[in-house]
Amino acid sequence: MNARVVYYSATGNTRKVADAIAGAVGLEASTIDAYADAPVDLLFLGAAVYATHDHGLHAGMKAFIAALDPAKVGRVALFSTGFVHSEAIAMMRALLERRGIPVAEKSFFCLGRFALFNLGRPNAKDLAAAADFARGLIARP
Numbered sequence: 001m002n003a004r005v006v007y008y009s010a011t012g013n014t015r016k017v018a019d020a021i022a023g024a025v026g027l028e029a030s031t032i033d034a035y036a037d038a039p040v041d042l043l044f045l046g047a048a049v050y051a052t053h054d055h056g057l058h059a060g061m062k063a064f065i066a067a068l069d070p071a072k073v074g075r076v077a078l079f080s081t082g083f084v085h086s087e088a089i090a091m092m093r094a095l096l097e098r099r100g101i102p103v104a105e106k107s108f109f110c111l112g113r114f115a116l117f118n119l120g121r122p123n124a125k126d127l128a129a130a131a132d133f134a135r136g137l138i139a140r141p
């Protein structure tokens, strides 16, 4: 199975989780801008929500999902970070399913630092849980 890890991260929280997921399965994470449009069996996709984007996904992430070729993506596994448990995963899931792209039932979320809130998150425990999430999805296609 071939897999890839792609994310958008404005302040680095989701990037940390992307790196933990990628590291756990022997890959390197890429940003949405660096994504190469080659066929992929399992695409790990990560994002967060921003008030600057109507409390929703970054416009770049929406454009990324809109441009995905459903014929080239076997399945997507979603991950997210948030100040609180946001709707980022539900938003990505809805956009992907609307395009006919299968989304794994399991997803990963952890808190992310925002200003003085959630200092230190994602922490080592969060990143270990993200790595477990990734290994679980790779092991059970």
Ligand SMILES: Cc1cc2nc3c(=O)[nH]c(=O)nc-3n(C[C@H](O)[C@H](O)[C@H](O)COP(=O)(O)O)c2cc1C
Binding pocket: 008, 009, 010, 011, 012, 013, 014, 015, 047, 048, 049, 050, 051, 052, 054, 055, 056, 081, 082, 083, 084, 086, 111, 112, 113, 114
């Ligand atoms: C500019 C900005 C705006 C944000 N707006 C919201 C928001 O409207 N609602 C929310 O729940 N979280 C909001 N957050 C919190 C982020 O979703 C959270 O910190 C997330 O972990 C950021 O991920 P990132 O570091 O990968 O960009 C905002 C964060 C930033 C930096």
